[in-house]
Amino acid sequence: MRETVPCTLQGTRTCAVMNMHSCDRCPCSKGEGKNDELIEDVKLYCDLLPEEGLYSLFDTDQCQLCKGENKGKRSSYALLDMAHAGNARLSKKRSIFQKRPIGLLAPVQFALCSKCRLKLLFLEYIPILTTVLFTALSLFFVSNEDQRRAMSSTSIGFALPLLIVLGCIVVGYVAGRIVKWLFTRKWNNDMYINALEHPFVVKMMEKGWFPLFDSKKSKVVFTKKRIDVGLGTATEDAYQVLDNTEQI
Numbered sequence: 001m002r003e004t005v006p007c008t009l010q011g012t013r014t015c016a017v018m019n020m021h022s023c024d025r026c027p028c029s030k031g032e033g034k035n036d037e038l039i040e041d042v043k044l045y046c047d048l049l050p051e052e053g054l055y056s057l058f059d060t061d062q063c064q065l066c067k068g069e070n071k072g073k074r075s076s077y078a079l080l081d082m083a084h085a086g087n088a089r090l091s092k093k094r095s096i097f098q099k100r101p102i103g104l105l106a107p108v109q110f111a112l113c114s115k116c117r118l119k120l121l122f123l124e125y126i127p128i129l130t131t132v133l134f135t136a137l138s139l140f141f142v143s144n145e146d147q148r149r150a151m152s153s154t155s156i157g158f159a160l161p162l163l164i165v166l167g168c169i170v171v172g173y174v175a176g177r178i179v180k181w182l183f184t185r186k187w188n189n190d191m192y193i194n195a196l197e198h199p200f201v202v203k204m205m206e207k208g209w210f211p212l213f214d215s216k217k218s219k220v221v222f223t224k225k226r227i228d229v230g231l232g233t234a235t236e237d238a239y240q241v242l243d244n245t246e247q248i
């Protein structure tokens with residue numbers, strides 16, 4: 001059994017912001033003598049985030065992807081992973097697929113209403129749905145006995161069914177992209193379809209943050225329950241501690 005030593009950071013602002021809930025899973029309690037570095041890292045993390053704090057996006061009943069005054073009621077969360085190079089000590093390339101060195105990670109969790117969730121799901125899947133629909137219709141068409149007979153009487157009869165199916169796949173996909181584009185334009189007035197355009201994320205990017213999965217239109221992940229452990233997941237209270245105490 002590991003000997004339990006009272007953690008020197010217990011009850012401090014660093015502990016509150018790290019939000020690990022239990023010393024068992026916290027790097028501070030491993031007795032590695034690196035608490036000074038951890039304190040430095042947490043301070044850097046807080047300095048690099050916009051003043052409103054990440055909690056302002058999830059610690060609310062109002063949807064944060066809705067635009068305007070009348071925001072929908074939160075029913076789930078949309079998660080966007082953001083990364084930052086951090087400082088020279090933290091900054092590392094962890095895999096060959098990684099384009100930029102990463103030192104810090106921030107789970108950006110937006111409170112999300114059911115309407116925004118449905119719209120985002122629709123936009124994500126509509127090109128796939130129309131492609132599948134057109135492909136199914138074309139297969140149904142070319143498998144019909146009468147059509148097969150009619151096609152075989154033409155000069156390219158042997159290749160015609162294949163050409164029809166391939167053509168329908170392309171048409172289905174293009175139709176889906178057009179529908180997506182039209183609805184994106186329509187819904188863009190009511191909500192942040194691209195989470196990277198959200199004012200909070202824009203402020204983060206001005207401070208050097210970037211989407212972990214590099215993309216211009218970063219995709220969010222939907223979750224019923226938000227992440228509640230680790231840096232970036234603490235509620236406002238933790239930051240009040242940070243403001244109102246001299247503790248480390």
Ligand SMILES: [Zn+2]
Pocket residue numbers: 063064065066071072112113114115116117191
């Ligand atoms: Zn919404």
